[in-house]
Amino acid sequence: MDGVDVFEMQPLEVTRLGTKADPIVVRSFAPLRQVGCTGFPVDSHDTIWLNLTKDKRSRCPECGSVYSMDFQGKETHHH
Numbered sequence: 001m002d003g004v005d006v007f008e009m010q011p012l013e014v015t016r017l018g019t020k021a022d023p024i025v026v027r028s029f030a031p032l033r034q035v036g037c038t039g040f041p042v043d044s045h046d047t048i049w050l051n052l053t054k055d056k057r058s059r060c061p062e063c064g065s066v067y068s069m070d071f072q073g074k075e076t077h078h079h
């Protein structure tokens with residue numbers, strides 16, 4: 001398939017732990033993407049893939065880091 005961004009399948013390198021009040025914001029051009037969390041500091045735990053959607057935050061069950069999507073794409077279900 002063309003246009004697959006390999007970088008989307010790399011774990012994130014976070015500089016802090018996301019919290020409910022101040023989540024890690026992940027920019028995405030798709031309304032759903034997977035986020036690879038390795039904790040903070042990076043590689044604190046094995047990579048855990050979280051499904052992040054534009055409407056819902058994701059919380060890593062291992063380190064508790066909270067992720068939120070900054071949706072950059074266009075809505076496709078409108079006419």
Ligand SMILES: [Zn+2]
Binds near residue numbers: 037038048061062
């Ligand atoms: Zn984690």
